[in-house]
Amino acid sequence: MELIKQLVEIPSPSGNTQEIIRFVEDELGGLGLEMKRNHKGALLVTIQGEDQSRHRMLTAHVDALGAMVKEVKGNGRLRLSMIGGFRWNAVEGENCKIETSSGKIYTGTILMHQTSVHVYKDAGEAKRDEVNIEVRIDEKVRNDEEVRALGIEVGDFVSFDPRAEITDSGFIKSRHLDDKASVAMLMKLIRHIRSEGITLPYTTHFLISNNEEIGYGGNSNIPAETVEYLAVDMGAIGDGQSTDEYTVSICAKDSSGPYHYGLRKHLVRLAEENGLDYKVDIYPYYGSDASAAIRAGFDIVHGLIGAGIDSSHAYERTHESSILHTETLLWHYVRSSMVDA
Template identity: 75%
Template sequence: MTYPNTEETINLIKKLVSIPSPSGNTNEVINFVEKYLAELQIETMRNRKGGLIATLEGTDTTKRRMLTAHVDTLGAMVKEIKANGRLKIDLIGGFKFNSIEGEYCQIETAKGKKYTGTILMHQTSVHVYKDAGKAERNQDNMEIRIDERVHNAEEVRALGIEVGDFVFFDPRVEVTPSGYIKSRHLDDKASVAILLQLIKQLKTEHITLPFTTHFLISNNEEIGYGGNSNITPETVEYLAVDMGAMGDGQSTDEYTVSICAKDASGPYHYGLRKHLVQLAEANKIDYKLDIYPYYGSDASAAIRAGHDIVHGLIGPGIDSSHAFERTHQSSIENTAKLLYHYVQSELVL
């Protein structure tokens, strides 16, 4: 039994996280994925929201599957150009200001020019501000220090920077000798890389799937509606491939594939969940069942949109989600193995 090449998957993750793509500004990364699939001679189509859909024809075209992972990430927009020449920002996605304090970033103007900067508390200097450690990390206190000689709003605007410009966070991707992948935006570019490698293996090994399968690379998941459309009437099962959340009370870890039983939207389909567990056990794949209390996926978005589908959620375990994320190659491997067997299995219904 051969599985998608983990080293190739990790190299692909490094490329993906290095392409800025906050929700609302994902065209560059979608272009990258589109080209990757085109080189495999796989046709794709874009939906009007900018997501990408690839389809692999199966033996049965009357019943179909859809798998999805999202390339959009957390980010920010310029909210205000301050009188001191710094920028107030508005967050894109569900995260806290403290998770980006001290982070390097880029500001992209509407004309495509990029400037570097650092996200800092206004009261950062402990030699000046008595409350530097106690001040609240919020929109009023945090700002971008631009790496240009600017002292007021007029000088900033002269650079071409304006309200609504996107802010990209430096991913700082690193792969350690011990097999850890550390980076921002592993949610959900790790899963995108896993799906792309799966498609590559199915294509190069000429594997015919039992059911026609759509792969949606969605681009608005972080704001709640990435995968809630373009689901064909023939689609029976819909599996979101997204990160497994770690923390106190969670069973998910960085070494197994996480199978979600329930998140903030409610329980996932019981039959599909049991099917995934059976596949993992039959093929000696390390997994953990878990519940994510403050989480929603493209699959739950599809259910909320009214689609009559069987929905599920699996993914690699990611530590420190929506902050300085980390996973291990073991989790990437186990997720890839489960997906490989899942797409070749029978439908639950």
């Protein structure tokens, strides 16, 4: 839980993930791992197994939702362009950071232009969109020239304050649990395998991807020997969903279509054999690194599991029991036999 908190507090909107990839590298350093970055900036970790002719790959992504400066407005505020799929109302009132191309950081708040109810009659009804949403910078600026004098320009990245909190009742609530909770689980799994001197049945790759929120994070650098590909991402919660915050969610289908039936049944069987609480679910408006890999044309068996995350792409929350059941299923999965295609 503390590692998840550390991860969500590192700004990493898609396209600007160098700092968090470096953090993961440093945390896994000294374990004698094969690690390299691909050209997209993602991190690939490999652990050799008994069978080196057939490989597995597990992936989770460090990139998060965010924004980019679209326009420096004449009133000294910033117009934004979204990075990733969220709704403007989900970030209205949120504190943020603006990172200039020189690396300087400024803070601000994301607000409606028509925020003051004492001035704007339509403050509650005005459309929450990129025309009306703007960033109020925490600097003494009154026009676009004064903003530009700070070094802020079009194309600068804007990250959202995660407001991470771990409660005494076992919840963690924060932005960007999608998918930094999964990254933390893979990091813990890698550490455990190395510290216990465990030999896996198959050579296993761990891809910490960095472009999932924009659709192509895990669609490359998949070794030709890879047979199974498991994405570890969030389980979506809402009306009509079986996923909750206390179990591991096993995805049967998302917007890309069904996941591999044999692998799904294998994951269910592992959960049942080991007394894990799980839910099988369908995520209607969802895609993963695994579905991106399938679309890229890789001949793989693909699956998707994750902790149940409430209020996805907004101020999210999950419980430690969901984290526990998910990471335990991962532990049993990497030591299990492959499924038949």
